[in-house]
Amino acid sequence: MNKITVHCTVNHKPVSVEIEPNKRLLDMLRVNLGLTSVKEGCSEGECGACTVIYNGEPVTSCCILAGQAEGADIITLEGVSVDGKPDVVQQAFIESGAIQCGFCIPGMILTAEALLMKNPHPTMEQIKEAMSGNLCRCTGYKKIEEAVALAASRM
């Protein structure tokens, strides 16, 4: 299959990736760019584990073709930490005990980051609604919502 070249910004740096046109953005990030924080869960846009911030919005990268990302600004968990240290949202997740197995956590954190970029002081209802596209099997969500509220209180 002839490859296409996708030019976009990933974690604040311009990249160009040669990739088969039938590959998803999820594949491009994980396989071609080695960003393995982006997790493949359900592969059908249900679970949110593969969430990335795409032009400021949290989107499931399993449902976007790599070629569609031409010119896009993409942030993964690797682009969130500051000088190798946890940022305010990551730190809040750690302090709140919001992490058990951790598989959903990159997507959870990026969804929370996208919310707080747009709305730094959300209500609990706004937090619940924003986080509702990300499934978690371990935590019952309570400590995840508390973590987002804690991060918001420090913005």
Added chain:
Amino acid sequence: MKRRGTGVGCMFYGIGNTGLPNPAAAFVEVLPDTSVNVIVGAADIGQGSSTMAAAVAAETLGLAIENIHVTWADTQVAPEGGATSASRQTFITGNAVKNACTQAMGELRRTAAEKLEVPEEDLVFRNREIYSSKDETKRMTYPELMGAMSYRGRLAVGAGYYNPKTTYLNPADMSGVPYEVYSYATCILEVEVDTDTGEVTLLKCVSAHDVGTPINPKMVEGQIEGGTAMGTGFVISEKIDVDPKTLAIKNPTLSKYIIGTNMDMPEIYPIAVSSEGEAGPFGAKGLGEPALIPSIPATMAAIGNALGVTFTKTPIFPADIVKAWKDKQAAENQG
């Protein structure tokens, strides 16, 4: 019509099978800089067995949890841990870590007793210091102790294991004492049921668990919250649909096997009930499965209470609720 109901689920659950041997082991070394290597076979898949091992080691040795480095699950270096199942690792691996630390403390005690000139049995290891329980002015810091250990060429190493007191069961009728300790729990759940659509809204849940001594209180809460999410889902939305002919799972996707989102959760109030310490490390018992179990009968009973009927099977889907309500109405009209 919307109707509210409350249900209660209670359980006890055996921790530390005694019907068959099921040991686990740990290796420990306290290094000259007071950091500690702990190696256990227990597999941490997020339930917190590694932080548990670190906390037990820190408490036993009198060091801080930050001093403890846990290597886990790698069979190339770790001793036998047995299965990470049956809610057993806090109880069994926790005790193994405690035993390994106790062995490593043999040389630490000998050295501290020599330096402080007090009997070994009077020594207390606490908050990175070692002192005599009879005369607290006789004390030294952990770095001083490790310096004395290095000077004497002594190493603080330990290997320990724990096996619940195996009693075996009577093969004729399987009678006997099957577990070393038991965890207890009660879950109370309130729901709102729409009798027209069969939709169940989970309102509030209080789930109280006797975990002995909670080694990591925040993780205990998290386990209870997660268990409640699984247990309520088990009743109202989750069903593995197996094709009876091919035995293939017909709904192997998250769009057809529905687990609750955060919007589906009740307000959850987890309570860790401390109880008198039994055979577990510092009195701790297991929580992994108990976290989930009582929320299932509580949810069933709450839905039944809302409708005034008794359900005996899970799951209880909207169609089951609408049918149960209609059957009840019909029976009342006939009567």
